[in-house]
Amino acid sequence: MYTQAIDTDPTLRTSAASDDGAAEDAFLARIADDEKIEPQDWMPEAYRKTLVRQISQHAHSEVVGMLPEGGWITRAPSLKRKEILLAKVQDEGGHGLYLYAAAETLGVSREQLIDALHSGKAKYSSIFNYETKTWADIGTIGWLVDGAAIMNQVPLCRCSYGPYARAMIRICKEESFHQRQGFDIVRALCEGTPEQKAMAQESLNRWWWPTLMMFGPHDSDSTHTGQASAYGIKRISNDELRQKFVDVTVAQAEFLGLSIPDPALRWNPARGHYDFGKIDWDEFWRVVNGQGPCNEARMNDRISAFEEGRWVRDAASAHAAKHAARAVARAGALEAA
Amino acid sequence: MSDSNAKSLAPTDWPLFEVFIRSKQGLDHKHVGSLHASDAEHAIALARDVYTRRQEGVSIWVVPSKAITASDPALKNENFDPMASKIYRHPTFYDIPEEIGHM
Numbered sequence: 398m399y400t401q402a403i404d405t406d407p408t409l410r411t412s413a414a415s416d417d418g419a420a421e422d423a424f425l426a427r428i429a430d431d432e433k434i435e436p437q438d439w440m441p442e443a444y445r446k447t448l449v450r451q452i453s454q455h456a457h458s459e460v461v462g463m464l465p466e467g468g469w470i471t472r473a474p475s476l477k478r479k480e481i482l483l484a485k486v487q488d489e490g491g492h493g494l495y496l497y498a499a500a501e502t503l504g505v506s507r508e509q510l511i512d513a514l515h516s517g518k519a520k521y522s523s524i525f526n527y528e529t530k531t532w533a534d535i536g537t538i539g540w541l542v543d544g545a546a547i548m549n550q551v552p553l554c555r556c557s558y559g560p561y562a563r564a565m566i567r568i569c570k571e572e573s574f575h576q577r578q579g580f581d582i583v584r585a586l587c588e589g590t591p592e593q594k595a596m597a598q599e600s601l602n603r604w605w606w607p608t609l610m611m612f613g614p615h616d617s618d619s620t621h622t623g624q625a626s627a628y629g630i631k632r633i634s635n636d637e638l639r640q641k642f643v644d645v646t647v648a649q650a651e652f653l654g655l656s657i658p659d660p661a662l663r664w665n666p667a668r669g670h671y672d673f674g675k676i677d678w679d680e681f682w683r684v685v686n687g688q689g690p691c692n693e694a695r696m697n698d699r700i701s702a703f704e705e706g707r708w709v710r711d712a713a714s715a716h717a718a719k720h721a722a723r724a725v726a727r728a729g730a731l732e733a734a
Numbered sequence: 735m736s737d738s739n740a741k742s743l744a745p746t747d748w749p750l751f752e753v754f755i756r757s758k759q760g761l762d763h764k765h766v767g768s769l770h771a772s773d774a775e776h777a778i779a780l781a782r783d784v785y786t787r788r789q790e791g792v793s794i795w796v797v798p799s800k801a802i803t804a805s806d807p808a809l810k811n812e813n814f815d816p817m818a819s820k821i822y823r824h825p826t827f828y829d830i831p832e833e834i835g836h837m
Contacts, residue, residue: 487787491787565766567766
């Protein structure tokens with residue numbers, strides 16, 4: 398689903414001051430040449446830390462992102478929609494795994510990453526702290542939230558860290574299905590009864606602004622964009638991506654006959670882009686810092702899913718140990734014979 | 735049987751496996767990623783769910799990551815650069831007269 402540019406670790410601002418200067422220069426030259434950095438290569442500590450934070454935030458977002466949609470699997474309006482939603486939610490779990498595996502190549506363990514999420518130390522995308530009140534929200538999430546995610550993720554396929562770039566290529570291929578299935582849900586509602594269309598509009602009204610917030614703070618307020626772009630991790634700035642998203646989405650909303658809830662939205666021929674209204678950053682920071690509508694519920698659900706699944710993991714361990722012991726016993730019996 | 739005494743790993747200590755997928759009959763298995771699993775059989779089951787949801791493969795290999803020996807990235811230049819000057823290994827190095835045509 399998505400990683401959000403919320404960088405709150407002040408220790409990273411001093412970046413490479415403590416690293417070996419010559420090695421750092423050679424490293425930056427490789428980045429400038431568009432070379433991929435691989436796990437066994439030398440890298441500055443700040444690069445490693447930035448990646449661990451970003452990739453793990455991204456992985457957590459995929460996993461927590463299953464929760465707002467998961468609740469609708471049993472309530473999907475048809476068998477076809479149910480199967481599609483199941484497949485989509487399963488993809489999100491897979492995306493989480495690709496990303497955890499990429500983060501682990503940087504020397505952190507899965508356990509550390511999951512602990513950081515469950516203890517509240519690690520962030521995930523603020524968008525998943527909003528409620529999914531209606532079936533239309535499942536459509537809107539696919540259409541807008543996954544649409545915004547694709548905007549952000551396509552440039553990450555070219556990021557400088559090999560394992561992250563390769564995970565992103567796989568994710569982007571699958572994400573396109575997510576966006577289209579969402580658009581298809583919204584479109585079906587818009588072509589349905591007036592009540593169904595009103596449901597789609599009401600959903601767009603609630604999700605529009607939180608979706609724009611997904612791109613993260615304005616470039617002028619984002620302390621890490623400079624560092625991350627020097628490292629070839631972030632290729633396009635938050636504001637550029639947000640603008641691109643608004644520009645393509647307006648036409649899609651017009652096609653659907655939905656209106657975007659922003660009175661300031663208008664085409665600016667001089668800029669060649671849509672102008673849009675002010676984002677409520679107070680709301681953004683409230684949600685990021687734990688006061689969103691569902692922060693607590695999401696974490697409780699995540700932790701109980703992890704705890705309730707423990708017996709399955711333990712059973713798999715016991716099964717593997719049993720088979721290993723039997724193999725040893727068989728080999729011993731053969732030797733004795 | 736010593737089954738009940740078999741020592742099982744905590745799930746957090748599950749070994750890492752590298753996953754290779756053959757996309758279709760006749761092609762090579764290609765590395766696609768890695769995952770943790772309790773044993774190789776479990777790794778195959780997980781790899782199926784994680785890496786072949788869209789018919790990406792017809793066959794899966796899993797290999798314990800620690801069984802892989804890799805070349806030293808610091809020796810990249812001395813290992814591979816010498817071949818850059820041996821362009822005579824490539825057929826395009828040689829001129830074939832037009833009269834001869836395809837060779």
